[in-house]
Amino acid sequence: MSLFAVEIEKTYRRWRTYIGFAVILAAVLLLEVIIKLDEPQMAHAFSGGLNADFLISGHILNAWVITAFIMNSLYIHVPFLVALVAGDMVSSEATSGTLRFMLIRPPSRAKIITAKFLAMIFYTASLIAFFGILCVGIGLVFFGGGDLVKFQPGLPHIVVLPAHIAASRTGMAFLAAILSMSVVGSLAFLFSTLVDNSIGPIIGSIAVVIISFILGNLPFEFTESLRPYLFTTYMGIWQLLLDNPIEWPIVGKYALALIGFDAVFFGIAYYVFVRKDIKS
Amino acid sequence: MSETILMTEGLSKRFGSRWAVKDLNLDVRAGEIFGFLGPNGAGKSTTIRMILTLLLPTSGNVKIFGKEVRGHRVEILSRVCGIVEKPDFYLFLSAHKNLELLGSLSRKVTRDEIYEALEIVGLKARAGDKVKTFSHGMKQRLGIAQAILTRPDLVILDEPTSGLDPQGMKEVRELVLKLSREHGTTIFLSSHLLTEVEAVAQRMAVLNHGELIAQGAVSELLSNGSSYFTISATPMDKALAILRRVSWVEVVAEGNGIDVRIDSRRAAELNRLLVTSGIDISAFAAKRTLEDYFLKITEGASEV
Numbered sequence: 001m002s003l004f005a006v007e008i009e010k011t012y013r014r015w016r017t018y019i020g021f022a023v024i025l026a027a028v029l030l031l032e033v034i035i036k037l038d039e040p041q042m043a044h045a046f047s048g049g050l051n052a053d054f055l056i057s058g059h060i061l062n063a064w065v066i067t068a069f070i071m072n073s074l075y076i077h078v079p080f081l082v083a084l085v086a087g088d089m090v091s092s093e094a095t096s097g098t099l100r101f102m103l104i105r106p107p108s109r110a111k112i113i114t115a116k117f118l119a120m121i122f123y124t125a126s127l128i129a130f131f132g133i134l135c136v137g138i139g140l141v142f143f144g145g146g147d148l149v150k151f152q153p154g155l156p157h158i159v160v161l162p163a164h165i166a167a168s169r170t171g172m173a174f175l176a177a178i179l180s181m182s183v184v185g186s187l188a189f190l191f192s193t194l195v196d197n198s199i200g201p202i203i204g205s206i207a208v209v210i211i212s213f214i215l216g217n218l219p220f221e222f223t224e225s226l227r228p229y230l231f232t233t234y235m236g237i238w239q240l241l242l243d244n245p246i247e248w249p250i251v252g253k254y255a256l257a258l259i260g261f262d263a264v265f266f267g268i269a270y271y272v273f274v275r276k277d278i279k280s
Numbered sequence: 281m282s283e284t285i286l287m288t289e290g291l292s293k294r295f296g297s298r299w300a301v302k303d304l305n306l307d308v309r310a311g312e313i314f315g316f317l318g319p320n321g322a323g324k325s326t327t328i329r330m331i332l333t334l335l336l337p338t339s340g341n342v343k344i345f346g347k348e349v350r351g352h353r354v355e356i357l358s359r360v361c362g363i364v365e366k367p368d369f370y371l372f373l374s375a376h377k378n379l380e381l382l383g384s385l386s387r388k389v390t391r392d393e394i395y396e397a398l399e400i401v402g403l404k405a406r407a408g409d410k411v412k413t414f415s416h417g418m419k420q421r422l423g424i425a426q427a428i429l430t431r432p433d434l435v436i437l438d439e440p441t442s443g444l445d446p447q448g449m450k451e452v453r454e455l456v457l458k459l460s461r462e463h464g465t466t467i468f469l470s471s472h473l474l475t476e477v478e479a480v481a482q483r484m485a486v487l488n489h490g491e492l493i494a495q496g497a498v499s500e501l502l503s504n505g506s507s508y509f510t511i512s513a514t515p516m517d518k519a520l521a522i523l524r525r526v527s528w529v530e531v532v533a534e535g536n537g538i539d540v541r542i543d544s545r546r547a548a549e550l551n552r553l554l555v556t557s558g559i560d561i562s563a564f565a566a567k568r569t570l571e572d573y574f575l576k577i578t579e580g581a582s583e584v
């Protein structure tokens with residue numbers, strides 16, 4: 001069995017891992033049911049009374065629109081679910097003492113920390129994929145397909161993605177979301193190598209996410225100058241993939257920034273873990 | 281003299297300003313059971329952590345099978361296993377799964393090998409149960425099962441009998457002896473119990489306050505110098521008076537009996553002296569020498 005397989009097996013045999021899935025299941029289901037129950041009114045609210053001016057095929061409220069809406073509203077909460085597992089990846093083994101049993105065996109610490117990191121990325125990806133599939137799946141059952149109509153603050157105010165590309169764009173948006181959530185995971189993972197308890201890394205990484213969201217949204221010159229250095233600035237990357245046309249240079253820049261943060265956080269975690277005295 | 285399997289050279293570890301282990305030179309030979317004796321806090325676990333790469337030594341190095349562990353990690357550690365401190369497992373997994381996952385880090389382990397290891401420690405019937413449901417003694421045995429699972433040439437056990445009841449301690453000792461006898465496994469066993477080391481080990485090292493106090497064959501370490509005896513005599517006061525007068529007798533304690541320290545070769549002579557002085561001797565018994573030895577050296581060291 002490869003080290004990665006060992007880590008995957010340990011991760012998915014824990015209750016904690018399924019908390020995220022359960023929360024997402026409950027939240028998505030709840031939102032979609034509420035929207036469904038009040039469909040006509042919601043449709044009106046969504047379109048802002050503009051549907052008379054546009055030719056929109058299918059329902060105004062369809063799986064793609066609903067998915068984008070739910071993603072928008074839940075996006076800020078998902079980091080917590082990622083951190084819940086990522087922040088526990090190394091520290092739980094320190095707490096439980098099993099790290100001692102792992103690290104006296106032949107595989108190097110470098111390999112073990114890498115396997116753990118990849119398992120964390122895998123978990124993040126599985127959680128976001130579940131989120132996406134669930135939104136779209138329930139959405140299709142409840143509301144059917146149609147054009148992805150997106151209202152946004154900037155110009156143009158309304159973006160219409162025709163039904164035939166809505167699915168692939170939504171898929172791309174979720175892939176981008178995996179990348180952006182992996183940064184939260186990497187941060188929690190880094191904290192997890194620094195301490196021997198799991199509460200610290202979870203709270204710590206969420207605190208960093210919240211503070212950096214706040215900093216990034218303050219309208220002051222100083223905080224605006226900080227923006228490029230905050231990873232939260234780039235976490236909205238998924239929305240760029242629902243633009244028409246997609247501004248690839250910006251998407252590329254965001255993606256590179258996110259990968260850079262991943263690399264830095266993992267790099268520090270690696271450096272720390274390989275040299276760490278195992279005292280637990 | 282058989283080949284040295286584990287050697288530490290000037291091994292030291294400092295935590296803050298305190299030396300947990302200082303300038304330790306151990307020499308463990310092939311095929312033997314090596315007792316690593318020391319009271320609580322002596323530095324046994326710290327030493328074992330350094331040997332097994334969990335802690336980076338402040339100075340010194342560890343050689344196993346003639347090579348430095350750092351630099352030959354895979355080669356060496358695939359032939360070594362053990363328990364460090366208390367046996368901790370993935371509580372949410374079964375005993376079988378724990379062994380499968382941990383064992384697979386060393387090499388591919390088969391189902392049969394896992395069951396065999398569990399059988400040896402008497403946990404086969406509980407293979408499918410979550411470790412969460414195990415008692416401390418069962419975890420301790422599972423610890424030994426994971427240590428021997430991949431049939432290592434060197435097994436390092438850190439106080440494997442701690443927290444066990446007398447029956448459990450006896451079983452673990454028998455297991456250690458069996459491993460050594462049947463598989464020729466070299467066993468490095470730390471303990472704070474002299475009786476334990478005496479019962480199983482051929483050679484030992486005694487550690488106190490992080491420093492090596494003695495190392496050698498258990499039998500040799502026992503036979504050096506004076507020994508303790510307990511004498512039950514009547515009348516007591518007269519016997520005491522005589523004993524105090526003899527220059528080569530040191531009275532260490534008096535109570536129900538009188539504890540004396542003498543050169544063990546003069547025991548018969550002392551007995552004769554008391555009897556010819558009209559003292560009735562109801563008992564003249566050597567105290568447990570290894571225990572005295574241990575107490576003596578550790579007490580001696582703690583005065584420094």
Ligand SMILES: Nc1ncnc2c1ncn2[C@@H]1O[C@H](COP(=O)(O)OP(=O)(O)OP(=O)(O)O)[C@@H](O)[C@H]1O
Nearest residue numbers: 279295300318319320321322323324325326327472
């Ligand atoms: N992580 C640590 N930080 C600071 N000091 C430590 C640490 N680990 C151990 N020590 C100190 O090192 C010394 C040796 O501890 P160690 O655990 O090696 O002793 P031991 O011989 O295994 O004792 P025991 O029989 O209680 O298990 C002790 O004084 C202990 O306080």
Ligand SMILES: [Mg+2]
Nearest residue numbers: 324325365438
């Ligand atoms: Mg100890």
